[in-house]
Structure formats: C-alpha cells, structure tokens
Amino acid sequence: MRAALPPALAPRVTALRLAEGTASAVLDVAGFDAVERERSEAALRDALAAVPGVRDVRVAMVADKPVRRILAVGSGKGGVGKSTLAANLAVALARAGRKVGLVDADIYGPSQPRLMGTEGRKPQARDSKMIPLAGYGGLPVLSMGNLIEDGRAIAWRGPMASNALGQLIDADWGDAELLVVDLPPGTGDVQLTMLQRHRPVGAVIVSTPQDLALIDAARAIQLFGQAGVPVIGMVENMAGYICPHCGEVSDPFGSGGAEAAAAEMGLPFLGRIPLDITIRRESDAGTPPAAGEGPVADGFAAIARRIATWLDNQSGLNLQPGRQ
Ligand SMILES: Nc1ncnc2c1ncn2[C@@H]1O[C@H](COP(=O)(O)OP(=O)(O)O)[C@@H](O)[C@H]1O
Ligand SMILES: [Mg+2]
Known part of the structure; x- marks a missing residue:
C-alpha cells in the first residue's frame, strides 16, 4: 500500500x-x-x-519504552568493597555493550562521585526529573553525594531516605536498560523498604573472605529473600594480597571463604577480586580499574559476564517497565 x-x-x-x-x-x-x-x-x-x-x-x-531493570549490589557491612564492585560492574557491563546506569543508593556514605569522577558536580533537572551526570567514560550516574553540600553529615530518616532514593531511580535514564544500584550496607528497615519499593530483578552480594563479614553477608542474603529478590550470587573481594613489589600472592584474610559460604547456602559463586593497591589507587582517582587492561579488569569482566548471562536467562516476570 x-x-x-x-x-x-x-x-x-x-x-x-x-x-x-x-x-x-x-x-x-x-x-x-x-x-x-x-x-x-x-x-x-x-x-x-x-x-x-x-x-x-x-x-x-x-509506546515502546525501554524495559529497565535494577541490579542490586549489597553487603552485610560496610568497607568490604560494595561500592568498588558496583562501579566496576557497571563499567564492565557497559564495556560488554549493555546500556547501564549507576545509582548510588548508599545515601549515608555515598562514594560513587569519587569512584566515577563526578565529585563537585550537580545534576540538572528536566520536567521535574533529574538528569544523570556523565561519569567515567560517559556512564550515567546519580548519587546523593552530588546533591548535598560537601562534608555535610546526612541524617536521613527512613521515609526521607526512601523518597530520595526514589528520585534517583526515577530519573531521566534515557535508553539505559539496567540500573546497577549500590545499596547502603546492612540489613535494616531502610534497605528492606528500598528493595520492596524498587523490586530489583536480582542481587549480588559482596563479602571479604573473613568469617565475620561472611556472617553479615548471610544476613544480607536473608534480607533479599525476605524482600523476594533473587540472589544471583556472591563475589569475594580482597581475596589474596598481590604484593605491588614482587607480585607474590598472599592471603592476609584467608581466601575462598566466600566461595565455601556460597556453596553452603546453595548460591552461585560469581568470582574473586584480589586485594590490590592499584584497585584502591585507580578507584580514588576516579578511573575504575574495570576500564583498564590486565587481570583485575579481566576479573571484573568475568563477573559481569556471569551476571549478564543470568539476566538474559530471566523470564519476564520481574521486569520493571522503564519510566521515562
Ligand atoms: N580489591 C580491593 N583491593 C584494594 N582496595 C580495595 C579493594 N576493594 C575495595 N578497596 C578499597 O577499600 C575501601 C572500601 O571499599 P568500598 O568499595 O568503599 O567499600 P563499601 O562500599 O563496601 O563500604 C576503599 O578505599 C576501596 O578503594
Ligand atoms: Mg560504599
């Protein structure tokens, strides 16, 4: 015709x-x-x-809107490398051709502005929606850290925290199909509300190999279960110390604890990132190591690949329609 x-x-x-x-x-x-x-x-x-x-x-x-899914990165306690993993996973997934955005939901201790090199910048708004900042390599990112004055302590209470996070997630994410969310550490009510309200398609748990961190990780896994969010698997961080001088690998905190714990809980083990001073250095400089070359970048890429495969194998049941 x-x-x-x-x-x-x-x-x-x-x-x-x-x-x-x-x-x-x-x-x-x-x-x-x-x-x-x-x-x-x-x-x-x-x-x-x-x-x-x-x-x-x-x-x-x-109205063929993009289907946007949320991937949660959680941990039972702080300091185990949750933010480092979230940033580098986002970078590795983007490198693998995924359309990814990064949300720093750790409203009490936001670290994505430093990790993604957006410190001191303020997001603009359009039609009452925030426009994400372009982080390292152009990756869209939003963090409470970009909305508050530097160094000001945040004492959000539950509902305020949830609303603040809602604005980050409902921002103008463009064609992003996946939002990697760096959750606050711990397993309190705020975390539970966030999970229930925003329904991630799956969660990744990060832990160090130490016993105490693993007990906390088990609590986090319980929290996701309670919220009905499937756990994709566990990542072990700071496993094995790579000596910056001779390259020798030693195990100050032990190694393999998270893999054993994952097996015990019947969860997939997604990979292991060593304790490596270059990870800290590059992270602090706002250049995520996953964007580089070498074994560390390969390690993040391998974890990202396993997660991407999991996402691709999901049924449509947990799909969250993208809100533009
Ligand atoms: N694999 C690693 N090797 C070296 N330093 C790391 C590693 N993972 C994280 N770090 C460093 O440890 C500190 C805590 O990591 P971070 O990702 O902020 O933890 P969390 O978000 O769980 O509190 C940061 O200074 C970070 O650069
Ligand atoms: Mg953090």
Missing part, C-alpha cells in the same frame, strides 16, 4: 496493511504527550483514508 505519510511520522509507522478495504498500521507514540498522540494519530488516519480503495482505517498505538 502506498500512503503519503507525514515525514515526521513515517519512521514511527510499522505493520502497514490494506486488506478488504481496511487499512491498518501500528503507530509508535513513545515519548509523546497526550496532544502529540492525538495529533499524530489523526494525521496517520487522514493519510491512510486518502489512499484509493480504503473504506476503513485502524490504528494501533504502542
């Missing part, structure tokens, strides 16, 4: 058919407001009705 479609509309029209006098088409109205929808539907109807032989017109409208 040849129909003279308005040029602005043509790329949005698919499944154009004419059968027994009825012209039908699908019109993509993603991003249109109500007025634009009505106007473009009318224009399409007029164009179709003008085709010789058409007696009836049917237009189906679809």
Whole structure:
C-alpha cells in the first residue's frame, strides 16, 4: 500500500496493511504527550483514508519504552568493597555493550562521585526529573553525594531516605536498560523498604573472605529473600594480597571463604577480586580499574559476564517497565 505519510511520522509507522478495504498500521507514540498522540494519530488516519480503495482505517498505538531493570549490589557491612564492585560492574557491563546506569543508593556514605569522577558536580533537572551526570567514560550516574553540600553529615530518616532514593531511580535514564544500584550496607528497615519499593530483578552480594563479614553477608542474603529478590550470587573481594613489589600472592584474610559460604547456602559463586593497591589507587582517582587492561579488569569482566548471562536467562516476570 502506498500512503503519503507525514515525514515526521513515517519512521514511527510499522505493520502497514490494506486488506478488504481496511487499512491498518501500528503507530509508535513513545515519548509523546497526550496532544502529540492525538495529533499524530489523526494525521496517520487522514493519510491512510486518502489512499484509493480504503473504506476503513485502524490504528494501533504502542509506546515502546525501554524495559529497565535494577541490579542490586549489597553487603552485610560496610568497607568490604560494595561500592568498588558496583562501579566496576557497571563499567564492565557497559564495556560488554549493555546500556547501564549507576545509582548510588548508599545515601549515608555515598562514594560513587569519587569512584566515577563526578565529585563537585550537580545534576540538572528536566520536567521535574533529574538528569544523570556523565561519569567515567560517559556512564550515567546519580548519587546523593552530588546533591548535598560537601562534608555535610546526612541524617536521613527512613521515609526521607526512601523518597530520595526514589528520585534517583526515577530519573531521566534515557535508553539505559539496567540500573546497577549500590545499596547502603546492612540489613535494616531502610534497605528492606528500598528493595520492596524498587523490586530489583536480582542481587549480588559482596563479602571479604573473613568469617565475620561472611556472617553479615548471610544476613544480607536473608534480607533479599525476605524482600523476594533473587540472589544471583556472591563475589569475594580482597581475596589474596598481590604484593605491588614482587607480585607474590598472599592471603592476609584467608581466601575462598566466600566461595565455601556460597556453596553452603546453595548460591552461585560469581568470582574473586584480589586485594590490590592499584584497585584502591585507580578507584580514588576516579578511573575504575574495570576500564583498564590486565587481570583485575579481566576479573571484573568475568563477573559481569556471569551476571549478564543470568539476566538474559530471566523470564519476564520481574521486569520493571522503564519510566521515562
Ligand atoms: N580489591 C580491593 N583491593 C584494594 N582496595 C580495595 C579493594 N576493594 C575495595 N578497596 C578499597 O577499600 C575501601 C572500601 O571499599 P568500598 O568499595 O568503599 O567499600 P563499601 O562500599 O563496601 O563500604 C576503599 O578505599 C576501596 O578503594
Ligand atoms: Mg560504599
């Protein structure tokens, strides 16, 4: 069927058919407001009705919004490398071609501005939605750390904390299909509310090899279970110390504890990141090591690959429609 479609509309029209006098088409109205929808539907109807032989017109409208999923990175306690893992996972996933955004939900101790090199910058807003900052390599990132004055202590109470996080997650994430969320450490009510409200598709737990950290990790796993969020697996951080001088590997905190704990709990083990001074140095400089070359970057890439595979194998059950 040849129909003279308005040029602005043509790329949005698919499944154009004419059968027994009825012209039908699908019109993509993603991003249109109500007025634009009505106007473009009318224009399409007029164009179709003008085709010789058409007696009836049917237009189906679809809004093909990106499906956005949340990946939570959690830990039972602070200082185990949760933020480091979240930042580097986001970078590694983006490197593997995923459309990723990074949310720093650790509103009590935000560290993504430093890790992603966005310190001192303030996000702008458009249509009452925040526009993420471009972090390292252009990766979109939002953190409470960019919204508060430097060095000011934050004493959010539960509901305020949840609302603040809601604004970060409902920001204008563009075409990002996955939001990596750096959760606050611990297993309190704030964390539970966050999980229940924002329904991550899955969670990654990070722990050091030490017994105490592992007990805390087990609590975090329990929290995710309580919130109905599947745990994708465990990552062991600071496992094995790589001597910056001779490259020898030693195990100040032991190694393999998290893998054993994961096996005990029937959880997949996603990988191990060594205690390596270059990770700390590059992280502090705002250049995530996952963006570089070598064994550390490879380690993050391998963990990202396992998570990506898990995400790809998910059914649509936990999909969260992207809100633009
Ligand atoms: N594998 C590692 N090797 C060396 N330093 C690390 C490693 N992982 C994290 N760190 C450092 O340890 C500190 C705590 O890490 P961070 O990611 O902020 O922990 P959390 O978010 O769990 O509190 C940071 O200074 C970070 O640079
Ligand atoms: Mg942190």
